Amino acid sequence: MERFQKIAVPLLAIAVFLALWEFVVWINGWPPYKMAAPSDLPAAFIRFQDQFIGMGWQTLWRTVLGLALAVVFGTLLGMVMGFSRVARDALYPLLVGFNAVPKATLVPVIALIFIGQHDFNTVLMAFLISFFPIAVSVGIGLSTLEPEYRDILAALGASKLTIFRKIALPKTLPEFFGALKVSVTLAFIGTNLVEIVSPHGKGLGALFLSGQINSDYPLMFAVLIALAVLGILLYYGVVALERIFAGWAEREAQ
Amino acid sequence: MQNLIDIKGVTHAYRTRHGALPVLDNLDISVPQGEFCAVVGPSGCGKSTLTRLISGLMKPNAGEVWLSGEKITSPRKTVGMAFQNPVLLEWRTIIENVVLPLEIVAPSMPKAQANDRAMHLLEMVGLKGFESKRPSELSGGMRQRASLCRAIVHKPEVLIMDEPFGALDNFTREDLWQTMRDLRAAEPFTAVLITHDLRESVFLGDQVVVLSGRPARTQYVLNVDLPHDRTIDILYEKEAVGMLHVLREQIRIAQGRDGGTDGGAH
Structure with missing residues (x-):
């Protein structure tokens, strides 16, 4: 039940x-040219079925790759900020400033620097937009570790690495997954920004653009729905990982 | 009898924005092998600093800390620690928490052997049947019991406790005193217990060291000449009550020295 x-x-x-x-x-x-209704969408999905699968895959793998890079880089950055006060003081203003720059303005910049490298650009943008929450949450999680947690192992002469592996890392996992849920949706925004602002005929963003050019409004809405579905899928993927690795943090239902 | 712990003339100060803040001033404490030393003193007098010095997590500015004939300069595997906060790891079950020190101290010990040792201790403190539970499923007193098991699972020479029963209600606390007494009878450790509960210090201690207000010095040492198999009732008998009176008076003196006046400290 x-x-x-x-x-x-x-x-x-x-x-x-x-x-x-x-x-x-x-x-x-x-x-339909003003606002498509849900009943208009199945036809669009069926008509562009092949594109939806092909383009959807393009968007998906580039988002996931960008997100994976964000996880690695964000975690490393968070570790540096969590363990070193100097690094924290030095990096925070830079990071906040970088995060405040609207990422749409970065698309042409990236497109200029790496001309023609569309896959790379898209992955890069997905990464750039999504590493910040991970870095901040890991950094905060590590820097707010109560000293007693460290001491129970430090008093036995355990190395910093052992303390990190056995205590700091698992203790930070709930915060990490919280941030990852935010980052998943951000990474999608990054991917689609590049696909739409710097068109190169790949991904759901490109399909959206072609719908716009052809005034095919049901197609545009169908793309939005497809993006939403992908976002939900990835989000619940993260939830599943969270259950496995940080399920202990979940309280019994009230 | 050789002293297992010798704290000789330890002086320590913290550096703060407003200059040095002296917390320990020429402190002397000696604990013979197998004895239980309770340390009491006004709050904020540097008792917690003392635990970090004995465990080797910190080095004093001056003076020496000796453990079984060796000068302490860094952490060692022969120490067990318990705090007011039981600091159990939420992602581990109770038994996995208890075996944690063994993973550091004796990484090659077979898992079954480590679990046997942990189970033996859990049984002794009355946590049999809770070994597979998560810490969040246990009450505060039970968590503290598990924390004590973890502190002694690797058979440390010294058990250092920093107000381990401070956050518990009175009756639970008295239960844990008795658990501590039984553990002590069964396990061969020398103990240092930081506390602000005079009854606790008399019930558990072989000696009670009263620290002065900050910066803390050894102000008074009371030898508790009571049998080891004490019951809570003993605290209401003449001898213990007399000791409590003495300690209470010493605390009053210690507090009188506190409060920012440096008079008498130098």
């Missing part, structure tokens, strides 16, 4: 949302 509820409730919520959307379009009498 509980399992059923866990699946049924979100599905029902989605159904209600689609119904409302359909209703708003219908009551206003909007034509």
Whole structure:
């Protein structure tokens, strides 16, 4: 029963949302070139089925690769900031400043520096936009480790690496996964920014663009839905990993 | 009898923005092998600093800390520590928490042997049946029991405790005193217990060291001449009550020296 509820409730919520959307379009009498209704979308999906699969794959792998780089780099950066006060003081203003720059403005810059390297550019942008939350959360997680946690092993002469591996790292995992959930969606934004702002005919962003050029509004909306679905999939992928590696942090349902 | 712990003329100060803050001033404490030393003193008098010095986590500015004939300059594997916060690792079960020091001190010990040792201790403190639970599923007193098991699982020479029962309610605390007494009878460690509970110091200690206010010196040492198999009732008998009176008076004196006036410290 509980399992059923866990699946049924979100599905029902989605159904209600689609119904409302359909209703708003219908009551206003909007034509498809103003606002597509959910009922217009299946046709678009079927018509461009091959593109959706091909382009969706392009978007997916570049997002995941960018995210993976963000995890590695963000964790390393977080470790440096978590263990060294000097590094923290030095890096925080830089990082915050970098994060405040709207990433859309970076797309042409990157496109100029790495002309023609579309795959690389897209992965780079997905990475750039998503490493910040990971670095900050790992840094905070490590720097706020209570000294007693360190002392129970340090008093036995354990090395810094051992303390990190046995205590600091697992203790930071819940914060890490919290940040990763934010980063997943950010990485998608990064990928699509490049696909749309610096068009090169790859990815769902490019499909969106071609819909726009051809005034194919149902296609544009179908792309948005496809992006949402990919985002949900990746998000729940992270949730599954969190269950495996940081399931201990989850409290029993109240 | 050789002293297992010898603290000789230890002086220590922290560097702060407002200059040096002296916390320990020419402190002397000696604990013979197998004895239980309770350290009491006004709050903020440097008791926790003392635990970090004995465990080798910190070096004093002046003076020496000796452990079984060796001068302490860095952490060693023969020390066990317990704090007011049980600091159990939430991602490990209780038994996995207890064996943690063995993973550092005796990495080659077979897992079954480590688990046997941990189970033996858990049984002794009344946590049999809870070994596979997570720390969050246990009460505060039970967590502290597990923390004590972890502190002695590797058979340390010295058990250092920094107000381990401070956050517990009175009855739970008295239960844990008795657990401590039983562990002591079964395990061969020398103990230093930092506490602010005079009854606790008399119930558990062979000697009670009263520290003066900051910077702390050894102000008074009380030898607790009571049998080792004490019960809580002993605290209400004439001898113990007399000791408590003496300690109370010493604490009053120690507090009188505190409060920013440097009078008498130099």
